[in-house]
Amino acid sequence: MAVTKPPIGALQALSAAALLLPGLAQRPVQAAELESVDFQYGHYQEGNRAVYGQGSDPVTSQKFVAKAPNYLNPIEADSLRGSARIAFSDRLKFAFNYTQDTWSGATPIATAPAITGNSALKYDPTYTTITGASPLLSGGAAFYADRNGRLYEVATTGEFDPDTGSPIFAPGAPADRLTHVMVGASPELRQQGDFKLSYDWDEAAASLGGGTSVENDYESRFANLGLRLDFNQKRTSLNFGASYTNSATQATLDPLSQGYFSQGPAYNDLAQLSTDYNAAGEAIAEHWNSRVTGARIDKEYDIIVNRNGVHIPSLRSTTLRGNRQDWGAELGLSQVLTPHAVLALDMSYTRSDGFLGNPYKAVYAYNALVTPGQDLNQPLLYSARGSGIYEARPIVRNQFNWHVGYSQFVEPLDAALHFNYRFGHDDWGIDAHTFDADWVQPLGMGWTITPTLRYYSQSAAEFYAPYFTTITETATDPDTGETTYRPIKALPKHYSSDQRLSGYGALSGGVVVAKQFARGLKLQVGFEYYSHRGSLKLGGGGEQDFADYDYWSANAALSVNFAQLGRGSGAGDGHRHGGHAGAAAPAGVMFAHTLNQAGDWMLGYRYQRSEQAGAMLHGDRAVGQADIAANGCEGATCAMAPAYMAMNMHMLELMYAPSDWLTLMLMPQWMDMAMDMTMLVDERDGNGHSHASKMINTHQTGGIGDTGLYALFKVLAFDRQQLVLSLGGSAPTGDVNWVWRRNSPASSTGETPMDYGMQTGSGTWDFKPSLTYSGAWQDWLWGAQAGGTLRLQHHNEAKYALGDVFQGSVWGGYQLTDWLSGSVRGIYSWQDKLRGHYPNNSLGQPYSGHDGTFDKTSNYGGQFVDLGLGLNVQFREGALAGHGLKLEWLQPLYTKFNGYQLDRDYTLNANWSYDF
Numbered sequence: 001m002a003v004t005k006p007p008i009g010a011l012q013a014l015s016a017a018a019l020l021l022p023g024l025a026q027r028p029v030q031a032a033e034l035e036s037v038d039f040q041y042g043h044y045q046e047g048n049r050a051v052y053g054q055g056s057d058p059v060t061s062q063k064f065v066a067k068a069p070n071y072l073n074p075i076e077a078d079s080l081r082g083s084a085r086i087a088f089s090d091r092l093k094f095a096f097n098y099t100q101d102t103w104s105g106a107t108p109i110a111t112a113p114a115i116t117g118n119s120a121l122k123y124d125p126t127y128t129t130i131t132g133a134s135p136l137l138s139g140g141a142a143f144y145a146d147r148n149g150r151l152y153e154v155a156t157t158g159e160f161d162p163d164t165g166s167p168i169f170a171p172g173a174p175a176d177r178l179t180h181v182m183v184g185a186s187p188e189l190r191q192q193g194d195f196k197l198s199y200d201w202d203e204a205a206a207s208l209g210g211g212t213s214v215e216n217d218y219e220s221r222f223a224n225l226g227l228r229l230d231f232n233q234k235r236t237s238l239n240f241g242a243s244y245t246n247s248a249t250q251a252t253l254d255p256l257s258q259g260y261f262s263q264g265p266a267y268n269d270l271a272q273l274s275t276d277y278n279a280a281g282e283a284i285a286e287h288w289n290s291r292v293t294g295a296r297i298d299k300e301y302d303i304i305v306n307r308n309g310v311h312i313p314s315l316r317s318t319t320l321r322g323n324r325q326d327w328g329a330e331l332g333l334s335q336v337l338t339p340h341a342v343l344a345l346d347m348s349y350t351r352s353d354g355f356l357g358n359p360y361k362a363v364y365a366y367n368a369l370v371t372p373g374q375d376l377n378q379p380l381l382y383s384a385r386g387s388g389i390y391e392a393r394p395i396v397r398n399q400f401n402w403h404v405g406y407s408q409f410v411e412p413l414d415a416a417l418h419f420n421y422r423f424g425h426d427d428w429g430i431d432a433h434t435f436d437a438d439w440v441q442p443l444g445m446g447w448t449i450t451p452t453l454r455y456y457s458q459s460a461a462e463f464y465a466p467y468f469t470t471i472t473e474t475a476t477d478p479d480t481g482e483t484t485y486r487p488i489k490a491l492p493k494h495y496s497s498d499q500r501l502s503g504y505g506a507l508s509g510g511v512v513v514a515k516q517f518a519r520g521l522k523l524q525v526g527f528e529y530y531s532h533r534g535s536l537k538l539g540g541g542g543e544q545d546f547a548d549y550d551y552w553s554a555n556a557a558l559s560v561n562f563a564q565l566g567r568g569s570g571a572g573d574g575h576r577h578g579g580h581a582g583a584a585a586p587a588g589v590m591f592a593h594t595l596n597q598a599g600d601w602m603l604g605y606r607y608q609r610s611e612q613a614g615a616m617l618h619g620d621r622a623v624g625q626a627d628i629a630a631n632g633c634e635g636a637t638c639a640m641a642p643a644y645m646a647m648n649m650h651m652l653e654l655m656y657a658p659s660d661w662l663t664l665m666l667m668p669q670w671m672d673m674a675m676d677m678t679m680l681v682d683e684r685d686g687n688g689h690s691h692a693s694k695m696i697n698t699h700q701t702g703g704i705g706d707t708g709l710y711a712l713f714k715v716l717a718f719d720r721q722q723l724v725l726s727l728g729g730s731a732p733t734g735d736v737n738w739v740w741r742r743n744s745p746a747s748s749t750g751e752t753p754m755d756y757g758m759q760t761g762s763g764t765w766d767f768k769p770s771l772t773y774s775g776a777w778q779d780w781l782w783g784a785q786a787g788g789t790l791r792l793q794h795h796n797e798a799k800y801a802l803g804d805v806f807q808g809s810v811w812g813g814y815q816l817t818d819w820l821s822g823s824v825r826g827i828y829s830w831q832d833k834l835r836g837h838y839p840n841n842s843l844g845q846p847y848s849g850h851d852g853t854f855d856k857t858s859n860y861g862g863q864f865v866d867l868g869l870g871l872n873v874q875f876r877e878g879a880l881a882g883h884g885l886k887l888e889w890l891q892p893l894y895t896k897f898n899g900y901q902l903d904r905d906y907t908l909n910a911n912w913s914y915d916f
Contacts, residue, residue, distance in 0.1 A: 035562040036520075037084045039605075039652055041670070041704065042555035044077040046105065049549050052114040052179040065114045065177045072106030072184045073739065078703035079555075080650065080670045082605075095196045097211075102672060102702030104187040104738070108180035110388055111466040111497045111546070112364040113151055115143050115175045142383035143366075144171040145469065151176050152379055171379045178466050178546045180499075183360075186740040187754075189672055189700045190215045194222075203230045216698070217359070220247035239332035239346075249322045251359035322355025332403075344405040349398070357393040363497045364388040365468040370488070372475050382469055391496040393463070399426040416440040429462035430501070433538055446516035452528070453509050457538035460503035463494040466543070502543040505536025520564030521601075525556045558652070560603055560914075584781045585774055586811055586823045586870040587886035587909035591665075591726035592772045592783065594714045595657035595915070604653030604913035611905040612645040616853075620896040622903075629680045632853040632900035640852035642902045644676040645757075649705070653913070655712075665710040671734070671760045672702030677852060701738045703760045706730035708768070721775040726787070729768045734761015736798040753838045755854040756800065763796025781813035781821060795836040803832030803861040811868070819875060825868035827890070831861035833898045859899035866890045866907070886911040 053068035083097040144152040155172030194211025207226040213219070224243040230236070332346035366382035405420040417439055424432040436454040443449060471489040476482070510528030517523070529552045534542030585592035588608075595602060615622040618631075625641075632638040651669040658664065676698045710728030717723075738754040770787030789805040806829070813823035834857035853859045870888035875881055890907035 035085060035087050036560055037562075037603075038082065038557060038559045040079075040081040040555060040557035041668070042079040042081075042553060043704075044075075044079070044103075044551060044553045046074040046076065046551040047549055048074050049106075049108070049180060049182065050546065051182060052177050052546070054115050065175060068179075070106075070182065072182050073104070075103060075105035075107055077101055077103035078670075082650075091200045093198050093200070095198075097192075097194050099190075099192040100670070100672065100702065101190040102187055102700070103190075104185060106182045106184045107360075108499060109183045109360060110181045110362040110364055111178055111499070112181060112388075113143055113175070113467065114177045114179045115151065115153060116364070116366075116384070142169075142381055143175065144379040144381055145368075146379045147377060150174065150379075154381065169381060176544075178544055180546060181364075184739075186699050187701045187738060188216060189674070189702050198226075203234075204228060216700070217251040218247065218249050220245055222246075235336035237334045239330070239334070241328075241330035241332075241348075243326075243328040245326040245328075247324045247326070247354075249320065249324075249355055249359060251320045320359045322357075322359075324352060324354030324356055326350055326352045340409040340411060342407045344403070344407075346401075346403040346405075348401045348403075350401075352397040352399070353395055356395060356397055357391055357496075358498055359390070361391045361496065361498045362388045363391055363465075363468055363495050365470060365491055365495075367470045367472055369472055369474050372473060374473075376471070376488075380471065391498065392494055393496055394428065394494050397426055397428055399424065401425075414442050424458075428501075429460070430458055432456065432458040448514040448516070450512040450514070451509070452511065455505070455507050455536075457505040457536065458503065459537075460543075461496065461501040463492060464496055464498070464501040466497055466502075466546075468492075468495055468497075499543065499547045502534070502547060503537050504532060504534045504542045504547065505538060506530060506532045507536055520561035521603075522559040522561075523557070524559075525554070527554045528552065558654075562914075584776070584813055584815070584821045584823065584872050584874075585772075585783055586813075586825050586868055586872070587888035587911045588825070588827075588868060588870075588890060588907070589772070589783070589785055589809065589811070591710065591712060591724065591770045591787070592774055592785065593722065594661070594663040594712045594724055595655060596660075598657055598659045600657045600915065602653070602655040602913055602915050604655070604911060606649075606651040606653060607910045608647075608649040608651075608907065610647050610907040612642070612902040613905045614903040616641055616900060617895060617897050617903050618900050620894070623900065625680045628853060628900055632856070632859070633851060634856045634858055636851060638680055638851060638853055640677045641680055641900075642675055642852070642854055643678045645673065645902060647671065647673045651708075661714045663712040663714075665708070665712060665728070667708035667710070668733075669705040669707070670703070671705040672700065673758050673760075674698065674700045675755070675758060675854070699740045699754070699758070701735075701754055701758045701760055703735055705734040706761045706766070707733045710768075720777070722773070724772045724774075726768075726770045726772070729789075729792075730762070730766045732761055732763050732765060732796065734763070735759060736761055736763035736796050753798070755852070756802075756834055756857065756860065757854060759798075762791070762802050763798060764791045764793040764801050766790065767792055776815075779815040781815065781823070782811065784808075784810045799839050800834055800836035800857065803834055805832075806830045809868075813870075813872075819873060821872045821874075823868070823870040823872065823888070825870065825888070827864075827866040827868060829864045829866070833858055833861045853900045856899065859897070859901055862895065862897035862901070864892065864896075864904070865894040867893050870909075882915045884911070884913040884915075 048070055051068050051070045052065055054065055079099065079101045081097065081099045083095065085093065085095045087093045142154050144154060146152075151174065153172035153175045154169050157168045157170050159168040160166065161168060190213060192211060192213040194209060196207055196209035198205060198207035205226075205228045208224075209226070210221070210223040212221045222243060222245040224241065227240040229238045231238070328348060328350040330346060330348040332344065334342060334344045337343050364384065365388060366384045368380040368382045370376065370380065401422060401424045403420065403422045405418070407419075408417045409415075410417060417437070419437045420434070422432075422434040424430070424434075434454070434456045436452070438450050438452040440448060440450045468491055469489070470487070470491055473486040473488050475484050475486075477484070508528055508530040510526060512524055512526040514522060514524035529550070531548075531550050533548050534544055536542065587606075590606075616628055616632075617623065618627065628641050629638045632641065649669060649671050651667055654666045656664050708728065708730045710726055713725045713727070715723040715725050736759045738759055740752055740754050767790045768787065770785060772783065772785040772787075774783035775781075786806075786808045788807060791801045791804060793801060795801045807827065809825055809827040811823050811825035813821050815821045837857050868888050868890045870886065873885040875883045886909070888909040890909070892904045892906070895904055
């Protein structure tokens with residue numbers, strides 16, 4: 001159909017056009033303007049960063065610096081967001097948002113001169129000391145540097161010191177190449193929930209909001225207030241905002257990196273320096289002191305008992321705990337300039353205090369020893385002993401931001417232009433400029449395209465440097481032979497090599513395409529490409545190109561406007577909101593019904609949570625640790641077993657009936673999982689006492705799962721009875737290549753494939769047929785379903801395939817009221833064990849993982865019997881007509897596993913649906 005200019009006017013068209021951009025939020029007091037729900041998925045993917053190392057010619061032994069192979073996976077992240085906006089009345093409105101992010105991959109932990117790596121550069125993924133490509137950068141090699149920071153290789157002169165006989169060195173060829181030191185990270189999960197309650201008067205509006213964000217190592221709680229005052233017949237608006245955030249960091253420092261980075265003066269013999277030097281260089285010896293970082297260090301030592309009863313200290317676990325507070329205030333003005341133009345001016349202030357550092361970032365520091373009277377203008381010889389120190393930032397930060405925005409409606413093209421400029425300044429020395437623009441262009445038939453362009457530039461923080469140098473004067477008393485040390489240049493009080501504090505520029509561009517469907521449905525997809533370059537810094541002087549990287553991001557969003565749906569479907573007609581024959585099927589039953597008539601739609605959301613805890617089972621009997629250790633790993637000795645596992649699954653259902661007898665369904669899904677593991681201790685010490693297990697690791701995964709595509713056929717439908725045949729399956733959009741970080745220097749990449757059960761997809765095309773019968777008589781309800789999953793490929797790209805599945809269930813229920821029914825369901829499930837296994841390693845050996853029961857393919861699948869208790873709510877009239885809500889609790893009755901697995905605890909199913 002043709003798109004005509006909406007009657008809401010040019011100014012409202014500007015606002016409506018702006019809302020087409022994914023992630024573009026309205027002002028706080030407008031957050032609950034419409035009754036709607038939104039679902040958004042996004043993916044972020046960095047490019048592989050360049051790293052450099054030092055090698056030597058095998059013939060001439062001449063050293064060189066070259067690009068090193070980087071075997072670590074770059075950072076990628078998946079994000080899921082759901083939001084709901086509900087109007088309790090014309091004036092009182094409520095909004096709720098839930099966001100879940102999962103990320104993993106390698107990130108820079110520090111930066112160093114590439115020539116400081118003294119290991120040979122080898123292009124072999126099994127080599128364990130690839131300089132620059134792993135956290136094992138060896139800083140033992142020395143280099144020369146002049147007062148301008150120019151680096152030179154160390155060259156021999158062929159001469160020797162007459163007193164010591166040591167060779168005499170001199171500056172060699174220039175060697176200015178720097179490199180990031182990369183470290184991998186296991187998948188991490190962040191969950192955030194926030195709300196906003198707002199009230200509108202004729203000439204004003206107010207809002208109150210808050211929320212919390214939780215990660216394994218970080219948690220924050222926040223609250224905000226907003227106020228808007230309208231003047232001049234709403235042509236002028238003043239906006240006030242205030243916010244408060246309280247955050248807590250509890251980070252376990254990387255055990256592997258702790259061998260190379262310290263929390264004290266553990267580099268370059270500083271521990272041997274005099275008291276005077278330590279006093280002058282207090283920031284070195286006390287850089288984790290609470291006066292500097294706002295944090296404190298707790299150290300815990302695990303004890304492992306080997307099979308001979310010998311106690312062996314394991315890797316040290318060091319936990320950093322710190323708190324921070326952020327106070328913010330904002331003042332804004334928006335002014336209607338003409339019927340086609342709006343100007344916005346804003347300013348904000350944020351004060352942060354407490355622990356403001358990053359517990360996973362470190363710096364390399366190198367010291368030069370000089371003699372009295374030595375010419376400091378000449379290049380000096382710097383060296384270190386391979387270790388660095390964790391960064392130390394100030395405990396206070398004051399930030400100021402100014403913003404000007406201009407929006408112009410272009411009437412001849414029915415389009416809108418938005419331009420924004422932002423300037424930020426803080427007392428860390430960072431000045432930031434942001435320019436962004438977008439053009440919102442309707443194309444007709446409900447289509448809109450929005451190209452976007454953004455440029456960002458910032459100066460470096462005052463305490464940032466890629467690496468740091470110090471100078472110490474040393475002298476020997478000729479009479480006593482005592483050596484003294486005097487600091488000439490000490491490490492500053494605050495220091496960081498985090499590239500995000502460096503000077504750089506960034507240029508990004510993207511496009512958003514949106515389609516407005518009938519009945520209030522809108523789908524939009526967006527793509528952005530981002531380039532981070534030191535050379536793009538405004539005015540020049542940015543970081544060197546070792547810090548350059550690129551990323552791309554993509555997102556898709558579905559928005560549903562309840563008000564438009566109600567107007568489009570006619571809230572009073574029975575076939576829309578009167579329900580369907582399978583409406584009372586329990587929450588855990590999918591594919592139980594078709595839509596009633598051609599042209600009908602249904603939007604649904606399904607949530608499932610299942611937990612495993614308690615005893616380990618072999619088949620259907622509980623087993624002890626000695627049995628698991630000896631027999632649970634297919635002939636190898638098991639070192640670990642699961643202690644707890646939780647799985648959350650979010651599924652979006654979109655159904656459409658092209659005819660009375662056929663319904664099509666699209667079902668994307670998101671999954672996240674967490675597992676706690678324990679060390680198996682099956683031996684006894686000399687006193688005959690058994691040592692208890694200790695939880696030694698928790699790991700997570702999360703992201704988009706496999707996408708379901710189904711066709712549901714109404715085979716029979718008569719007298720409140722229905723027979724539905726579902727044919728379809730899932731596409732392998734989920735990931736089967738999740739890895740986790742191994743805290744062992746025996747691995748050059750430190751990455752190991754995640755357990756089979758922790759992957760977010762099957763990796764195979766799967767056929768999932770089902771046949772469902774449901775019926776009702778008076779207030780009684782019943783039904784039965786048989787279905788399964790058949791893997792259509794022998795193995796996936798990771799060289800394994802999940803087992804086939806069969807499931808059958810029967811249920812009965814009773815209509816307690818016109819809108820509420822209860823159900824009881826019995827379920828039998830069978831799942832085969834896995835086929836294949838992860839590829840052999842570079843030595844041709846089978847994948848062994850961390851020698852846990854979950855690494856063995858025979859320890860998957862089994863036979864299960866469950867009892868389900870459910871409640872179903874179906875709203876048939878009023879403001880909530882067409883909405884449905886279902887809950888079902890599944891309690892395991894019988895479990896017989898294949899191999900050794902952790903007992904099942906429960907499963908919870910929850911569904912929301914809306915027919916229109």
